[in-house]
Amino acid sequence: MYVVGEEEIEALAQVIRSGKLFRYGEGESECDRFERRYAEYLGVDHTALTVSGTYALSAAMIAVGLGPGDEVLIPAHTYMATATAVLTTGAIPVIVDVDESITISPEAIEAAIGPRTKAIVPVHIWGAACDMNAIMEIAERRGLTVIEDACQGVGGGYEGKMFGSIGHIGAFSFNYFKNMTSGEGGGISTSDEELAKRARCAIDPCHFYWTGREDGMKPFAGNGGRASELQGAMLNVQLDRLGGMIAKMRAQKKKIVAATSRLDNLGLKLSPTHSPDHDCSAHVMYLMPTAEQAQTFVKVFPAVIAGKTGRHTYTEWDQVLMGIGAAHPAMNPYNHPDNAECRTEYSKDMCARSLDILNRTVMVPTSPTDTDAETDGIIHNIEMAARVALDGMSADDVELRPTGSFDPQKFDMSTKDETAEAT
Numbered sequence: 001m002y003v004v005g006e007e008e009i010e011a012l013a014q015v016i017r018s019g020k021l022f023r024y025g026e027g028e029s030e031c032d033r034f035e036r037r038y039a040e041y042l043g044v045d046h047t048a049l050t051v052s053g054t055y056a057l058s059a060a061m062i063a064v065g066l067g068p069g070d071e072v073l074i075p076a077h078t079y080m081a082t083a084t085a086v087l088t089t090g091a092i093p094v095i096v097d098v099d100e101s102i103t104i105s106p107e108a109i110e111a112a113i114g115p116r117t118k119a120i121v122p123v124h125i126w127g128a129a130c131d132m133n134a135i136m137e138i139a140e141r142r143g144l145t146v147i148e149d150a151c152q153g154v155g156g157g158y159e160g161k162m163f164g165s166i167g168h169i170g171a172f173s174f175n176y177f178k179n180m181t182s183g184e185g186g187g188i189s190t191s192d193e194e195l196a197k198r199a200r201c202a203i204d205p206c207h208f209y210w211t212g213r214e215d216g217m218k219p220f221a222g223n224g225g226r227a228s229e230l231q232g233a234m235l236n237v238q239l240d241r242l243g244g245m246i247a248k249m250r251a252q253k254k255k256i257v258a259a260t261s262r263l264d265n266l267g268l269k270l271s272p273t274h275s276p277d278h279d280c281s282a283h284v285m286y287l288m289p290t291a292e293q294a295q296t297f298v299k300v301f302p303a304v305i306a307g308k309t310g311r312h313t314y315t316e317w318d319q320v321l322m323g324i325g326a327a328h329p330a331m332n333p334y335n336h337p338d339n340a341e342c343r344t345e346y347s348k349d350m351c352a353r354s355l356d357i358l359n360r361t362v363m364v365p366t367s368p369t370d371t372d373a374e375t376d377g378i379i380h381n382i383e384m385a386a387r388v389a390l391d392g393m394s395a396d397d398v399e400l401r402p403t404g405s406f407d408p409q410k411f412d413m414s415t416k417d418e419t420a421e422a423t
């Protein structure tokens with residue numbers, strides 16, 4: 001989901017006209033300005049831009065010091081980069097179940113912790129909040145680091161705190177599909193100065209050449225993932241839109257939830273959510289009694305079945321399932337002697353409970369560009385699909401209403417709401 005308009009074009013043109021596309025140099029650059037503003041927005045001390053969410057996750061994991069011999073708990077439902085980022089550090093991802101919220105299950109985390117476990121990666125998938133109180137309590141009690149994968153949670157939060165500000169370090173994506181975009185892009189967030197320095201070094205091994213060497217920080221070799229001024233300039237405009245967009249999606253979701261909760265008596269159950277007033281509200285999710293009924297629902301009213309997106313469930317992560325954790329066999333964490341005691345066995349049915357939940361979860365997307373009439377259309381269509389899937393109504397009797405498709409041009413800048421509550 002993205003909204004782009006004249007303001008972004010003007011901001012990009014200004015950077016191009018200035019001839020300064022590199023982030024380092026005299027004064028506050030566009031990247032510096034974004035990092036400062038985004039840190040304020042999130043309520044953390046540091047953010048650092050990079051080229052993608054995947055690289056942000058890697059940098060965050062490098063920053064916390066993961067490596068061979070370490071296991072990292074990740075959910076069975078997330079984009080595969082969560083798993084591959086763990087492998088880039090030499091550590092081993094251990095896949096654990098999600099619960100009905102389709103986010104990582106605290107009970108499954110507790111059950112999966114072993115002698116090698118070093119970190120947990122809660123993923124705010126589809127903008128929905130993980131059970132962060134439970135996860136942080138487990139992490140503290142068991143001495144684990146929490147890396148929040150907030151790549152799909154830009155602009156959302158949990159109980160008044162922003163995603164990416166709750167764990168020890170967070171990672172964001174600003175790719176084309178996210179709530180803020182610079183085409184591609186990513187960033188990390190943390191209030192730990194040491195982690196911030198290490199993440200900056202992972203993002204740009206030359207960072208300290210540009211900004212000055214720092215006492216106590218020994219730079220290490222890493223790949224390059226430095227952001228350009230074009231990215232910083234575009235994100236500075238995007239950040240202004242974010243509060244207004246999320247506010248619209250929350251209002252739309254509230255309306256759909258209120259109107260469809262009366263269909264409970266048909267068996268249409270809303271999926272449990274952890275912080276509905278603070279999350280991104282990018283989808284309204286229903287947990288259908290059976291996978292067949294979920295299929296019928298989406299045949300009547302095209303929506304998304306969480307387990308059928310093709311790349312967000314562990315059964316689709318070929319590199320992981322096949323044990324190809326690096327391009328060169330000698331660098332493959334699955335062959336590394338320090339990982340001999342880590343759990344490296346995977347199978348397609350290892351998280352059967354997650355698959356059952358995901359194949360029953362129907363997600364109806366919200367959109368900041370939908371009109372009230374289009375929202376009413378969505379509510380009507382959900383009811384029709386529920387009646388066919390759960391109440392024996394014939395699909396032939398269904399008349400769908402127009403729901404509007406997402407259209408960035410329709411976004412009204414007057415809805416920009418700088419006072420909108422951060423979460």
Ligand SMILES: Cc1ncc(COP(=O)(O)O)c(C=O)c1O
Nearest residue numbers: 052053054079081151152173175
């Ligand atoms: C949960 C999650 N983690 C990580 C990423 C990786 O982000 P990027 O595509 O910017 O590399 C994504 C991107 O879709 C994601 O959804």
